[in-house]
Amino acid sequence: MTLSFATPSDPSVPLHVIAQPDLDTWLSSQSDQVTSWVRASGFTAALGQVVLIPGPEGTPEHALAGYGKSSGRARRRFPLATAAMDLPEGNYHIASGLPDDALATECLGWLLTGYAFDRYASQSPAKARLVAPEGVDAARIEVLANAEALIRDLVNTPASEMGPDQLQAATEALAQEFDAVCEVVRGASLLEQNFPLIHTVGRAAAQDPRLIEMNWGSAGPKLTLVGKGVCFDTGGLNLKPGNSMALMKKDMGGAANVLGLARMIMALNLPLQLRVLIPAVENAVAGDAFRPGDILTSRKGLTVEINNTDAEGRLVLADALALADEGAPDLVISMATLTGAARVALGPDLAPFYTDDDNAAGALALAGQQAADPVWRMPFHEPYETMIEPGIADLDNAPSGGFAGSITAALFLRRFVGDSRYMHFDIYSWQPGNAPGRTKGGLGQGPRALLTALPEMLDL
Known part of the structure; x- marks a missing residue:
């Protein structure tokens, strides 16, 4: 379409x-x-x-x-x-x-x-x-609309036809359209190339877990986008109840939104070097599924105590973020359908984001208003760091107590990014009911705001 x-x-x-x-x-x-x-x-x-x-x-x-x-x-x-x-x-x-x-x-x-x-x-x-009325950039608006359509199509497609294989194919098709380079590390090669968390989360599924990488552009500032590609989330051995599993086809919404933003950047030929990283897995239940109480070692070397196998998104993102940081980019942005706590705080319509960069936060908030893509800044509240430190390992993937779930998830992810500027989005990527311009189903959240703010954030 x-x-x-x-x-x-x-x-x-x-x-x-x-x-x-x-x-x-x-x-x-x-x-x-x-x-x-x-x-x-x-x-x-x-x-x-x-x-x-x-x-x-x-x-x-x-x-x-x-x-x-x-x-x-x-x-x-x-x-x-x-x-x-x-x-x-x-x-x-x-x-x-x-x-x-x-x-x-x-x-x-x-x-x-x-x-x-x-x-x-x-x-x-x-x-x-x-x-198109005179005075508007019709070509740009069409780019935005078709990137949104890509996001919606990816999120709306059920997991039976949007597993890691199909998410890889969608990324490769986008790369081919814009002469980008796409590489994939999958299955046992994840262990050989030191992506242990991605492998552990996805090893119980029928389709191999993988890390999908796309690169485009050879000059300008370096932007790395990391999107959560959990194509279906049963919760693992901490099995979700049926009503909580109903929308889990959208758990790859972070990857979909990252691909939508990448499509905008490439179609508009922004003067930057783009890298896209998507850890694509299914969190399934089988004899080799990872377990509560396991302690895993990440690509960065940090150990993680597993207190809930349903908090798997931050695990696969951790390895991808560690890789992103190794490339010394000017900006790393992660996008994920990560926590229900974010929905409790802000509902389905507002996309919360985290950053330590006040100037970038201001640019993004204004851009969200201009692009009809509302976002809201949340804090990396450092006093909560102790909540993700279980003592038996460096990090806890699911702190007990139920408080500040979105913040503690963001703090967890930040541990895997070193000196690079970092921004994290905890999105819903779903429109609960029909609204003008937004049909019920998959939804882009954050890409238009980011696209509008990127020239200021990266001095383009």
Whole structure:
């Protein structure tokens, strides 16, 4: 599926975007016939309302889209997408009413209404197509929309067809598209090349565990992205209950989001050196599954006491982060669907991130607002370091007590990054219900904010 704007040369219907306070003013400049038609249709410019105004031959001559009040728009990610979903099939162009500072965001939201995951059953995405308005970077918006579609497709695909093999294939396809280099260490070779935690977590599954690496670009600052690729998480021997296992196909959402961000970076040809690392495993139950009470030695040499086999994501990320740090990058970013504690703290819509860099945090918070990709800074609270130190080993993968679960996970991961600047995202990567521009299912969280902030964070 390719999400794109309508061809400008094709016929299109003028679309007037009207906020509720501005309706009377707009009608005062219209003919009596148009005013009567709009009044008779019951159009009040409420958010998402649409009405078509016929011309002399009965075909649409104008379309109106209600933009509601500012208070209502503040509660929507893509307000105009509400109307785009209800407009009949056809091409439209913005004729008036949409503020310049909202154009790019609303255009992206409009394109995303065309997304549907139809691999297994037919779906009904919005059919109204938009001509890119003057003043927006249409090519960039299309890149963002199609990267989001990639993320959603990867997360939505069930584990029966999105195991480590398929995640590797998706990465290799992306590498081929942009002339990047992809290498894979898998199975017993993980032990030979010192990735013991990745091997241990994934060794009980039918598909071999692996570390997928993609490299692109030969000049500029070095950016390394590390994405959690747990393609399904049973919880291991600490088996999840059924209701907690229901969405575990999305436990590779960190990898999906990293690939989406990588696609944006490569498609926009940003002047940097990109490295992507994805530890891809399935946390399965079998006779050789790792056990509670085991003590494992990581690539970095730190020992980890296993107090819950369901806290496996931080284990596979640990080896990948240690490798990332060895390359002395300018910035390391990890993304993972890691803790339920993050959802309790911030819910499904806000993506928490951790960093010690105040300037980067400020740039990212602003970028999240600009890109309609909200993020929220959480603290690397150092007094909690003792919570991840069990005494019998260097680290505890699942501290007892239940407090500060997202923070302690982030602190755990930070132990595997040395001098490199580090940022960690604890994302949900799932839209619980349908919303304008965001269908229920897989969701990108953080990539657009990061893309917008990267020029400042890396002096591009």
